[in-house]
Amino acid sequence: MSRRDLPGLLAAVVVASPVLIGAVYSTLAAVGLVGVGAQGFTLERVIDTLTSSETWSGVAWTFATAGAATAVAVAAAFVLAVRVRDRRFGQVMAMLPMAVPHVAAALAALLMFGQSGLLSRLTYALGLTTAPADFQPLVYDRAGVSLVLTFVWKELPYLTLTAMAVLLVDSRELEEVARTLGATARQTFWRVTWPQLWRGTAPAVIAAFAFLVGQYEMPALLAPSNPTALSILIYERAVDPNLLRRGEAHVLGLLALSISGLLVVAHQWWRARAEPGP
Amino acid sequence: MLGLLAFAIACRSSGPPASPPAGTLAAGSWDRVLSQARGTTVVWRMWRGDPAINAYVDGWVAPRMRDQYGVSVEAVEGQGPELVNILATEREAMAGRPGTTSLVWINGETFAQLRSENLLDGPWADGLPNASLIDSDSSIVSRDFEQDPAGYEAPWGMVQFALIYDSARTPDAPTSISALAAWIQRHPGRFTHDQQFTGMTFLKSVMYGLAGGVQAFQGGFDEQRYRQGRERLFSWLTSIRPFLWRNGRTYPPDVAAMHRLFANGEIDFTMSNNQNEVVTKIRQKVFPPDARALLLEEGTIANAHYVGIPINAPNAAGAMVLANFLLSPEAQLEKQRGDVWGDSTVLDVASLPTPWPSRFEAVARDAAALPRELLASRARPEVHPLYHARLLQDWRQTMRRGTP
Numbered sequence: 303m304s305r306r307d308l309p310g311l312l313a314a315v316v317v318a319s320p321v322l323i324g325a326v327y328s329t330l331a332a333v334g335l336v337g338v339g340a341q342g343f344t345l346e347r348v349i350d351t352l353t354s355s356e357t358w359s360g361v362a363w364t365f366a367t368a369g370a371a372t373a374v375a376v377a378a379a380f381v382l383a384v385r386v387r388d389r390r391f392g393q394v395m396a397m398l399p400m401a402v403p404h405v406a407a408a409l410a411a412l413l414m415f416g417q418s419g420l421l422s423r424l425t426y427a428l429g430l431t432t433a434p435a436d437f438q439p440l441v442y443d444r445a446g447v448s449l450v451l452t453f454v455w456k457e458l459p460y461l462t463l464t465a466m467a468v469l470l471v472d473s474r475e476l477e478e479v480a481r482t483l484g485a486t487a488r489q490t491f492w493r494v495t496w497p498q499l500w501r502g503t504a505p506a507v508i509a510a511f512a513f514l515v516g517q518y519e520m521p522a523l524l525a526p527s528n529p530t531a532l533s534i535l536i537y538e539r540a541v542d543p544n545l546l547r548r549g550e551a552h553v554l555g556l557l558a559l560s561i562s563g564l565l566v567v568a569h570q571w572w573r574a575r576a577e578p579g580p
Numbered sequence: 581m582l583g584l585l586a587f588a589i590a591c592r593s594s595g596p597p598a599s600p601p602a603g604t605l606a607a608g609s610w611d612r613v614l615s616q617a618r619g620t621t622v623v624w625r626m627w628r629g630d631p632a633i634n635a636y637v638d639g640w641v642a643p644r645m646r647d648q649y650g651v652s653v654e655a656v657e658g659q660g661p662e663l664v665n666i667l668a669t670e671r672e673a674m675a676g677r678p679g680t681t682s683l684v685w686i687n688g689e690t691f692a693q694l695r696s697e698n699l700l701d702g703p704w705a706d707g708l709p710n711a712s713l714i715d716s717d718s719s720i721v722s723r724d725f726e727q728d729p730a731g732y733e734a735p736w737g738m739v740q741f742a743l744i745y746d747s748a749r750t751p752d753a754p755t756s757i758s759a760l761a762a763w764i765q766r767h768p769g770r771f772t773h774d775q776q777f778t779g780m781t782f783l784k785s786v787m788y789g790l791a792g793g794v795q796a797f798q799g800g801f802d803e804q805r806y807r808q809g810r811e812r813l814f815s816w817l818t819s820i821r822p823f824l825w826r827n828g829r830t831y832p833p834d835v836a837a838m839h840r841l842f843a844n845g846e847i848d849f850t851m852s853n854n855q856n857e858v859v860t861k862i863r864q865k866v867f868p869p870d871a872r873a874l875l876l877e878e879g880t881i882a883n884a885h886y887v888g889i890p891i892n893a894p895n896a897a898g899a900m901v902l903a904n905f906l907l908s909p910e911a912q913l914e915k916q917r918g919d920v921w922g923d924s925t926v927l928d929v930a931s932l933p934t935p936w937p938s939r940f941e942a943v944a945r946d947a948a949a950l951p952r953e954l955l956a957s958r959a960r961p962e963v964h965p966l967y968h969a970r971l972l973q974d975w976r977q978t979m980r981r982g983t984p
Contacts, residue, residue: 338668338697356981418844434846435769442830526830527775527980538976541661543689543969545696548665 325559328552337552339545347546351553356530361557363529364521367446368514371453375461376507378454380499383465384491393466400459407452408523415440415448442526449524453517457510461503468502469495501576508569512562532558602704602889602896606731610709616897618650623895624887624902625658625666626685632860636921640914645905651898656681660690667699667890679892682899687885688725689965691733694888701889703731704900710907715928721884725962726798733886734903737915737923739854740882740959741781742873742950749870750848756877757789757816764820770848772825775980778835778853780972781881785960787813787971789878794960801966809967810974817979831980843867853883855955856922859948863919873950875958882959884926909936916943 331337334344351357386392399407414420422437431437440447473495480490521531530538532554539551599605599620605613622645628634634655642653658666663684670679686694694700705711714735716722721735729735745753754763764771773779788794791809821828825847832838835852842850843866852858855875861867887906889899905911909932912925929940944952962968 336672338665338693356977412840416844416846418841418846434844439826439830442826442832444829522833525833527833528830530980540665543661543693543965543972545664545693547973 325556328556331549331552332556334549337549339548347549348553351550357554359529360532360535364515364532367450368453368511371450371457371514372507372511375454375457375510379458379461379465382462383469384495387466387469396462397459399455404456404517405519407456408520411448411452412441412523441524444526446525449520452520452524453514461506461510464503464506465499468499473498504569508565512565515562516558599895599897602701602900605897605900606704606707613897613900614649617901620895620898621652621654622682622898622902623680624653624655624683625663625681626655627659628655628657632921636915641911645902649901651901653902663690664693664697667694668697671699671892678894679890681890682893682895683902684888684890685885686733686888687883688962689968691724691886691888692727692965695732699891700732701891701893701896704889705729705734706731708734708900708904708907710904713907713927713932715926719961720882720959721926723961724884724886725965729886733888734907735884735886735926736906738882738884738926739923740955741785741853741880742855742875744842744850744852744858744871744873745848746868747870747872748868753874755874757786760876761816761820764823767848768823769825772831772847773851774832774835774838776834778851780968781853782851783813783975784968784971785876785880786816788960789876790816794963797963797967801964806967806970810971814978839866854922855950856918859918859946860922862948872948875950875954879958879960881962883962913939913943918946
């Protein structure tokens with residue numbers, strides 16, 4: 303490492319320090335040494351939390367919805383990026399959802415997909431349903447339909463933007479070369495565009511997924527009560543009327559952090575294998 | 581990082597020295613408190629989730645405090661459980677220096693937690709000039725979830741839990757716990773409760789009713805009594821669960837979601853911890869004009885809410901002046917108006933000088949408001965806060981998690 307690397311390294315440490323300090327504080331709070339309700343060292347909260355089926359069903363549900371949403375959003379973003387990269391109007395349209403706050407998007411989803419929402423009123427007007435309860439539950443539902451759709455809608459512009467940037471910088475010339483060498487459009491896409499897209503957007507995809515895992519406002523408005531989304535579980539514990547249980551919020555937070563950390567490590571490992579360094 | 585945070589906060593609050601603690605001020609003369617308070621700002625942490633309450637605080641209380649006492653009132657977000665976290669963190673980070681908050685809006689479990697963590701200053705509340713106007717004979721006002729406020733908090737208002745229904749849509753509304761269960765079974769999918777404080781207050785009211793009345797639960801937390809009550813309540817809930825909204829597989833996240841479902845006709849009952857919310861919501865055209873409040877015969881839980889002064893308050897004098905103003909007849913009357921907030925007074929209205937008693941009577945008269953005698957006869961006090969904490973935990977684990 304040369305002296306020139308120092309400022310960058312320092313900046314990285316500053317960025318990471320809240321997470322590192324927070325992780326240390328949370329660890330202390332999880333074992334009852336600091337924070338509200340702390341009464342001395344105990345592993346009770348860690349054990350209670352990690353052996354509770356509520357925790358793991360919440361984790362599984364959160365990862366399933368975030369994963370499904372990310373997969374759909376990535377696929378849609380790739381298609382959009384390839385199609386609209388040369389059309390300014392399309393680009394602007396694809397960016398619009400970015401301006402809508404997450405909580406507003408969730409409220410809109412509630413108005414749209416609720417059993418007395420716009421869609422339900424439409425099916426009622428068409429004579430397909432006769433009462434709100436006839437309409438398929440799409441909010442507070444175990445499948446998380448409206449939540450996943452809202453996740454997709456909110457992530458789409460971000461991923462499209464990233465994908466378009468990748469295409470503009472990395473792909474165009476290579477695509478042209480492939481075409482002049484006689485590759486078909488299909489071959490060009492799968493041999494040139496797709497690998498470029500995938501490699502270029504992978505960090506953004508992981509970031510989007512991690513963001514959705516930690517999202518609070520949208521599950522608070524749209525998620526079912528059982529399973530309970532991870533962020534809701536953390537909030538419920540953080541404000542539990544029983545002070546002794548507040549430490550469990552830190553256990554859950556650390557759990558979420560570890561899983562996100564594992565993802566980042568897995569991505570680095572995969573990248574190192576795929577692209578051996580110089 | 582905590583050191584950095586403390587430094588940042590200390591820089592922000594530097595300037596005029598902190599006023600003496602409320603306990604010390606209360607021992608001196610009121611004129612001294614008034615003069616100490618003049619020209620200061622009171623940061624008041626409270627629940628900011630209701631525009632009507634915010635309008636009362638920011639648009640009615642704050643200007644009068646400025647004009648009459650030269651005190652600026654700055655209301656900021658921070659309620660109940662979060663408040664405990666905020667104040668505890670401030671104390672951890674700031675090692676004895678003044679914090680950010682001078683007044684907090686609290687009751688019940690929050691009061692218990694702040695007291696047990698030694699985060700409240702006092703005693704000061706009984707020395708306020710307007711404290712003599714308080715209805716101290718009322719068991720609802722004088723005991724906060726069975727705890728003696730002991731001068732560490734001053735009462736501000738009083739509310740009583742009520743079910744809300746549309747009398748045009750549901751003319752046969754049930755009035756007892758057993759009739760409610762029968763109604764729910766006859767009308768599948770039209771009743772539910774939320775997962776937070778309001779829902780738990782409903783469940784607690786039912787638990788009292790099913791297990792020998794509130795008397796059975798008074799006198800501190802008793803594990804045996806709690807378990808008996810919980811058994812009865814959960815078997816009652818199990819009998820109605822298949823007939824609840826969405827078959828009891830999911831519950832609305834909060835009471836705002838309940839109101840939305842009710843207003844949209846997805847369910848026939850919503851609920852409120854404030855019996856007058858129905859009046860306010862009809863005037864706001866959120867609820868239909870025929871919406872009414874309903875008290876079950878077995879009684880519903882009533883409680884008072886209070887204001888307290890944190891141990892690290894930078895401006896205890898200003899906070900005391902504000903707490904005293906909130907207890908004045910004019911401030912209490914304004915707050916009780918249906919188109920303002922509809923929060924009942926904690927004053928002994930009958931013993932106020934004329935014309936105050938008749939003014940309060942006039943405000944209480946509204947087609948959708950319940951008569952005062954009925955409210956009083958069905959009001960049940962809160963019990964030890966641990967009943968609430970345990971019920972919430974067990975309901976989540978057994979009823980919510982155990983959904984079929």
